[in-house]
Amino acid sequence: ALTTGIVGLPNVGKSTLFNAITQAGAESANYPFCTIDPNVGIVEVPDHRLNVLTELVEPKKTIPTAFEFTDIAGIVEGASKGEGLGNKFLSHIRQVDAISHVVRCFADDNITHVNGSVDPIRDIQVINLELILADFESVDKRIARVSKLARTKDKEAVAELAVLEKLRDAFEEEKPARSVEFTEDEEKIVKGLHLLTSKPVLYAANVSEEDIMDPEQNDYVAKVKAFAAEENSEVIVVCAKIEEEIAELEGDEKQEFLDDLGIAESGLDQLIRAAYQLLGLQTYFTAGVQEVRAWTFKKGIKAPQAAGIIHTDFERGFIRAEIVSYEDLVDAKSMAVAKERGKVRLEGKEYIVQDGDVIHFRFNV
Ligand code: GDP
Secondary structure, X not given: OOEEEEEOOOOOOHHHHXXXXXHHOOOHHHOOOOOOOOOEEEXXXXXXXXXXXXHHHOOOEEEOOEEEEEEOOOOOOOHHHOOHHHHXXXXXXXXXOEEEEEEEOOOOOOOOOOOOOOOHHXXXXXXXXXXXXXXXXXXXXXXXXXXXXXXXXXXXXHHHHHHHHHHXXXXXXXXXXXXXXXXXXXXXXXXXXXXXXXXXXXXXXXXXXXXXXXXXXXXXXXXXXXXXXXXXXXXXXXXXXXXXXHOOOOHHHHHHHHHHHOOOOOHHHHHHHHHHHHOOEEEEEEEOOOEEEEEEEEOOOEHHHHHHHHOHHHHHOEEEEEXXXXXXXXXXXXXXXXXXXXXOEEEOOOOEOOOOEEEEEEEOO
């Protein structure tokens, strides 16, 4: 399963946020395919469409979809020099598909900052630099190997060398691979390099309890937003401390608490949805009287693979899929009316599943 890793310097609120994630705790019995590991937190993806479908269909139960956050511990500064724990930090990052970077945007004299003062941009750069240096080293090694081949006019080697040099130039300016523009062909080469700084990033600006109601007042947040905009990354404002409290509440209690704070959606829920998008994940639904359920798939997959997410037998025996879009179903208010209106399509093996599709798979066992 795709996962996003939580990184950040010490004392920025990572553990507090991760705690909130595990507290919010998805019912793990529903997600047997998820990882069981103390460093992995499984979160349910908030999706109002699931509530609407539940009202329409009135099923016995409703199950949201879920995905994973990984808590990445380890020493950050000096990691690229390959010292013990630092090495571990990098190898953990290598295994995740996207990065949620927690930055401290709260001042609190009682909580020491590893670098003496609160300065979110410096903090971001400390971590980014370690990742850039690690990539720099692997690109340098690769250049040494590929340039010999390139001299023999080997076509592939020439193309790869051009990409590697472009990357090296960026790293020299302390820029991550994700900030470099590549053509589609070059992009394929970059993918094969498995660089740390190619992974998509979002920043979680951790603010104080006072600032969460009006984060625009917080200068640190403004700085992080400006920085993130330059590399096309998103910023989510959270107050890890409050998220920890919210995570213990359920349903109405949670909503009341949020209303009291004057915020529409908890920072954690926003973070979950942003990370989901960052990973290129989308949701389709199954809606029967027994169960209405949301399923996660990687954008671009075809109907049989989507069926395989429910059960491998569904993929193996796939015949076709009956599909209605969420909007059409809600307009029609029932499957029967949607059918009458011709909104329910029969799709085959080549159909590319869309976010919001409500699907009934037909298959042979
Ligand atoms: P980590 O080292 O990044 O995992 O940081 P922790 O989650 O352990 O947090 C370090 C300290 O900062 C703890 O004492 C937390 O209670 C405190 N802290 C975390 N988030 C917030 C916050 O949003 N506001 C305030 N005031 N303190 C926080």
